[in-house]
Amino acid sequence: MSFLMRDPVIPGTSMAYHPFLPHRGGPDFAMSAMLGGHQPPHFFPGLALPHGGSLSLQPGGLGKPLMDQLLGAAESGLHFSSLQGHQAAAAAAAAAAAHLRPLKSLEPEEEVEDDPKVHLEAKELWELFHKRGTEMVITKSGRRMFPPFKVRCSGLDKKAKYILLMDIVAADDCRYKFHNSRWMVAGKADPEMPKRMYIHPDSPATGEQWMAKVVNFHKLKLTNNISDKHGFTILNSMHKYQPRFHIVRANDILKLPYSTFRTYVFPETDFIAVTAYQNDKITQLKIDHNPFAKGFRDTGNGRREKRKQLALQSMRSYSEEQQKKEPGASDDSSGEQAPFKGFGRASSPAVSSVPHLKDFCESDEDSEEDDKDVHGRDGADSISKISTTTDEGRGPRHTSPSKGHALCHGDPTPPPAEGGYIPLSVHTDPPHMAHHGHMHSFGFPPGLSGQPFFNHLGGAAHPFLLHPGQFNMGGAFSNMGPLLAAAVSSGGAMSAMDTASLASTAQSLGGAAGLPFHLQQHVLASQGLAMSPFGGLFPYHYNYMAAAAAASSAAAAAASSSVHRHPFLNAVRPRLRYNPYSLPVNMSDSAALLQAGGSMVGAGAELLMTKTDGLAPSPGSSGALLLDSCASEATSRSSTRSSSGSVSASPKAGGCSEKESAASELQSIQRLVSGLDSNPDRPRSVSP
DNA sequence: TCTCACACCTTTGAAGTGG
DNA sequence: CCACTTCAAAGGTGTGAGA
Numbered sequence: 001m002s003f004l005m006r007d008p009v010i011p012g013t014s015m016a017y018h019p020f021l022p023h024r025g026g027p028d029f030a031m032s033a034m035l036g037g038h039q040p041p042h043f044f045p046g047l048a049l050p051h052g053g054s055l056s057l058q059p060g061g062l063g064k065p066l067m068d069q070l071l072g073a074a075e076s077g078l079h080f081s082s083l084q085g086h087q088a089a090a091a092a093a094a095a096a097a098a099h100l101r102p103l104k105s106l107e108p109e110e111e112v113e114d115d116p117k118v119h120l121e122a123k124e125l126w127e128l129f130h131k132r133g134t135e136m137v138i139t140k141s142g143r144r145m146f147p148p149f150k151v152r153c154s155g156l157d158k159k160a161k162y163i164l165l166m167d168i169v170a171a172d173d174c175r176y177k178f179h180n181s182r183w184m185v186a187g188k189a190d191p192e193m194p195k196r197m198y199i200h201p202d203s204p205a206t207g208e209q210w211m212a213k214v215v216n217f218h219k220l221k222l223t224n225n226i227s228d229k230h231g232f233t234i235l236n237s238m239h240k241y242q243p244r245f246h247i248v249r250a251n252d253i254l255k256l257p258y259s260t261f262r263t264y265v266f267p268e269t270d271f272i273a274v275t276a277y278q279n280d281k282i283t284q285l286k287i288d289h290n291p292f293a294k295g296f297r298d299t300g301n302g303r304r305e306k307r308k309q310l311a312l313q314s315m316r317s318y319s320e321e322q323q324k325k326e327p328g329a330s331d332d333s334s335g336e337q338a339p340f341k342g343f344g345r346a347s348s349p350a351v352s353s354v355p356h357l358k359d360f361c362e363s364d365e366d367s368e369e370d371d372k373d374v375h376g377r378d379g380a381d382s383i384s385k386i387s388t389t390t391d392e393g394r395g396p397r398h399t400s401p402s403k404g405h406a407l408c409h410g411d412p413t414p415p416p417a418e419g420g421y422i423p424l425s426v427h428t429d430p431p432h433m434a435h436h437g438h439m440h441s442f443g444f445p446p447g448l449s450g451q452p453f454f455n456h457l458g459g460a461a462h463p464f465l466l467h468p469g470q471f472n473m474g475g476a477f478s479n480m481g482p483l484l485a486a487a488v489s490s491g492g493a494m495s496a497m498d499t500a501s502l503a504s505t506a507q508s509l510g511g512a513a514g515l516p517f518h519l520q521q522h523v524l525a526s527q528g529l530a531m532s533p534f535g536g537l538f539p540y541h542y543n544y545m546a547a548a549a550a551a552s553s554a555a556a557a558a559a560s561s562s563v564h565r566h567p568f569l570n571a572v573r574p575r576l577r578y579n580p581y582s583l584p585v586n587m588s589d590s591a592a593l594l595q596a597g598g599s600m601v602g603a604g605a606e607l608l609m610t611k612t613d614g615l616a617p618s619p620g621s622s623g624a625l626l627l628d629s630c631a632s633e634a635t636s637r638s639s640t641r642s643s644s645g646s647v648s649a650s651p652k653a654g655g656c657s658e659k660e661s662a663a664s665e666l667q668s669i670q671r672l673v674s675g676l677d678s679n680p681d682r683p684r685s686v687s688p
Numbered sequence: 689t690c691t692c693a694c695a696c697c698t699t700t701g702a703a704g705t706g707g
Numbered sequence: 708c709c710a711c712t713t714c715a716a717a718g719g720t721g722t723g724a725g726a
Contacts, residue, residue: 276722292697
């Protein structure tokens with residue numbers, strides 16, 4: 001057997017066991033044999049041995065020579081089942097200890113400062129759409145974004161591994177309607193849909209790999225199906241959203257929840273989700289630039305051209321008839337344009353009003369390898385530079401070249417030039433969001449709102465889902481789908497936490513929601529913190545780290561002080577980060593944000609805001625948790641669905657059986673180790 | 689406002705071919 | 708073997724009728 005020594009630990013405990021044991025050696029984790037089939041009543045901290053006594057995992061608790069010997073044996077692949085009695089138990093302890101590391105191991109072995117810079121690809125195209133009020137079609141079966149969200153990274157540590165993610169959050173709390181060729185506020189937003197984070201399929205990869213290509217999120221799909229099982233991003237129609245890009249320095253998804261998120265927001269990429277296009281200009285832009293819509297281009301021989309010709313013919317014949325009937329009535333405006341007036345828009349989309357647009361991205365749907373050809377095949381005189389440096393240079397950039405960059409806290413979204421948003425209709429006022437009415441039920445599982453952990457949230461939070469399908473990718477993520485699914489179905493192996501109340505909370509949460517509690521927390525803390533109810537829109541990049549122990553301290557701690565109390569958090573060095581967007585924020589806003597951040601901490605998540613820009617965390621953000629049923633369902637369905645390859649969100653669907661087996665192994669390990677298998681009726685996908 | 693079937697298109701990968 | 712071409716299937720589009 002082999003052990004992977006790369007498991008993350010739970011901050012907040014001197015040592016911690018991680019229930020997600022990356023496993024490669026199969027299920028022959030001989031704990032049951034070693035422990036005589038008895039599970040320790042309290043496996044952690046310290047091991048209760050079957051013959052009494054315990055093995056402390058604290059440094060010095062086990063004699064160093066013995067510990068070294070056992071650890072060496074574990075690392076060298078010793079099969080514990082060959083051991084007996086105390087020897088086996090000690091070996092078990094060593095094996096466990098191999099997965100447990102002192103907190104200091106969380107710190108990078110060799111801290112190589114990176115300074116990520118992110119360029120939005122095809123920025124001009126985004127701005128083109130943005131000026132008219134970008135719309136993204138959402139369908140039940142899922143639709144891609146167009147323009148595709150693509151970024152280019154630089155400044156990463158070449159050797160370090162990174163996980164790149166993307167999510168889409170509500171831009172405000174408004175519902176919109178398209179009226180008089182403009183988007184207008186039509187009321188308060190509908191309840192928030194479950195939040196889902198899309199992890200780039202290539203994650204994790206080294207900084208060198210990321211920087212060598214354009215990071216393309218074109219496979220992310222949008223849906224309005226709240227019960228979506230594919231891992232698509234669920235959005236509300238007629239609501240405004242803001243995509244966000246995250247860089248996480250971590251070599252394993254397991255470390256994701258404990259890692260620092262660097263979040264980048266490009267204001268020009270916001271959009272309104274629609275089930276059918278409202279603005280014909282947007283339709284035309286899509287047709288002109290999306291290669292899949294070529295059939296609708298005027299210049300082609302597709303349906304659109306035929307329809308146009310038909311319309312022309314019918315209109316001409318109609319005009320001729322009219323002229324015969326009414327010789328005196330002339331209509332200069334009739335003719336070719338007339339048929340399209342039927343669309344009821346101020347401008348006709350029939351003929352592209354933006355002929356130069358073709359310069360942009362004929363090939364925008366290219367694969368990640370097209371990073372050198374973003375401009376399209378026929379973009380001879382296309383923009384000289386598609387990429388936008390969001391944080392080039394240091395210091396504020398008040399002279400941002402991008403109109404979209406003007407989005408700042410407290411400022412309304414700048415009015416687009418034509419057919420765009422009405423300025424007053426868009427609110428991104430953080431203090432307002434932090435304090436008022438944004439804690440309503442954002443699709444929060446009713447069973448969770450009453451949990452103490454969530455009381456701080458007012459029963460509302462941003463659910464976060466890591467759908468197994470989203471982890472169906474290569475690299476270290478190859479097993480994460482079933483791992484998570486397994487964790488869900490196993491009801492949550494719980495990490496060792498400080499307080500019993502927390503443990504009970506964890507159990508209840510695990511039962512209600514699925515993810516192991518500590519992972520839930522970290523997921524929540526990491527992701528939830530990133531999301532204010534309205535997306536936590538920061539037109540800059542900010543960093544934060546979530547810690548699981550925050551939840552424990554949150555129950556009793558004052559939010560503002562918990563960060564400092566936490567030894568682990570204290571151990572993390574603040575990083576200097578550059579703000580890609582200039583962001584004038586006044587002190588009152590900051591104070592409000594900080595206050596909101598404090599409530600977040602109280603909600604069960606701690607935040608290390610390491611921005612140097614003096615900005616506070618996302619206001620009103622709340623660690624949230626939605627254990628979408630699809631996560632567990634995916635486990636049970638994995639054998640059928642993955643084999644058919646029907647999960648479009650899982651580009652690398654192969655090896656699902658292996659994953660499934662891995663998941664079952666994990667479950668068995670969890671059952672053996674955690675001693676939390678209190679629910680024998682819980683479904684098991686596979687029994688070892 | 690939403691859903692669906694549809695035609696049209698691109699993308700992808702397997703199969704075939706030739707060196 | 709490798710490179711290239713061909714082909715068919717899969718999948719991504721907006722459309723427009725109907726609910």
